[in-house]
Amino acid sequence: MRYAMAIDTKKCVGCSDCVVACQTENNVPIGFCRDWVTETVDGTYPNVSIELRTERCNHCDNSPCVRCCPTGASHFEDGGIVMVTHHKCIGCGACIQSCPYEARYSHPDGYVDKCTFCIHRVRKGENPACVSVCPTSCMYFGDLDDPNSEIVNVLKNRKFKALAPEAGTKPNIFYLT
Amino acid sequence: MKEELFVSGRNIPNIDPYLHIWHWQIPIYLFLGGLAAGILFLAAVYTILGKDKEMQATVKWAPFIVPFALIIGLFMLFLDLKHKLYFWQLYTTIRLESPMGWGAWVLMIMTPISIVWSASYVREVFPNWDWKFKFLYTFEAWVIKNRWFIAWPMAIYAVILGIYTGILLSAFNARPLWNTTILGPLFLVSGMSTGAACIILMSKNHEERRLIGRLDLLFISVELFFIVHMIMGFLAGSQVQIDAANLFLGGQFTVPFFVFVILLGLIFPAVLETLELIGFKVPIVIPAILVLLGGLIFRFIMVEAGQITRYLY
């Protein structure tokens, strides 16, 4: 099992519903978030293009955050989901420094927190909260090892990119372009 | 032209300042680690060379600072943790892949070694000192007899500790300014140089000061060479590394870096030490203090600047 997400930058309208859904679902403290939306503007008027993206932890295959964690609090769960065990985390911040996507933040309670791919929902066979609320259905979540899954299908038929692949972390969030 | 805007999330004020997660504690931790490594290395080397009679400050006086430096250093690391009550888990896990992890272990091993080393000299410094228990006297006698053998692992551990202070940063691929292997050796020589400066400050023997001063000159030259090497490496690297180097070459850290680290922390003390060597009367405390301050500021700048360098996408 290899969980991954594909996000259609052509469909995303930047409404931030995914951000709010995540904050509600995961009880993210006020003023923090585990996912966010960026808008990249390219070119000069009148030849401008714009790309909207919702970003979060990439649940990297070669994740520096798991490697650098001194206590093993950051670890892999089934399907390659990168998780933080709160009671093992000492809050040293090494993993925050190690993440090229700045996907982690320090929770006011002291431990480090980030996207979990809503593992509690995924284990029940549901989609992550962000995927399930997206009004344009621009996100696909699934198992890359399952040749019949929607995500494999969409990655087969569309052009896609990953963010900063040169950082070498083997990210598992793909952006359809 | 490419411009990136955060529509939501990252304009929430709590996140981005929080990503700047390491504050003043980490540079002090790195500075004290390097200082301790420098002093212990020189103490060990001169013991191995059989010069402990001539080099009193090196093998005897300066190492007294080391246990304090290491304990304060560990305390700084502790202060930096956000989930402090769980601190002990650093020492219930051994994860060699994690520099934070093995560094904490190296410090844990180094601290008792340095305490034992200094303890074996306590009665030379305070002749009236009483160890109270007989076994402590036996242990002391054993340590004094075997100093030469203890010096070997101590020298090796000191080098590991010195390099570690650089590797803690250089292991982070996500921070392009830190992600250079030269940082390990660079922080090691910088630590040696601050250690030497500390010895110079404590020494009353003119010959010893001259000798350590000459060594310090060597450390400073190597350090300057490594810094040039580091910046050249960045400039020959990818865009993110070029941007990292530009923080020092016209960017926001240019003035503090060149004025406080390069000029006042390295070149000026080197000139003063050279003048002293060729016979001018220079109060040697001035270059020594400048080297110490320069080393401290250098670590502050590296830790601060590194955290604003990042991958672009």
Ligand code: SF4
């Ligand atoms: S995106 Fe960052 S936090 Fe997530 S797995 Fe990759 S390196 Fe770790």
Ligand code: SF4
């Ligand atoms: S902050 Fe927590 S999860 Fe991150 S590296 Fe340190 S102990 Fe591990």
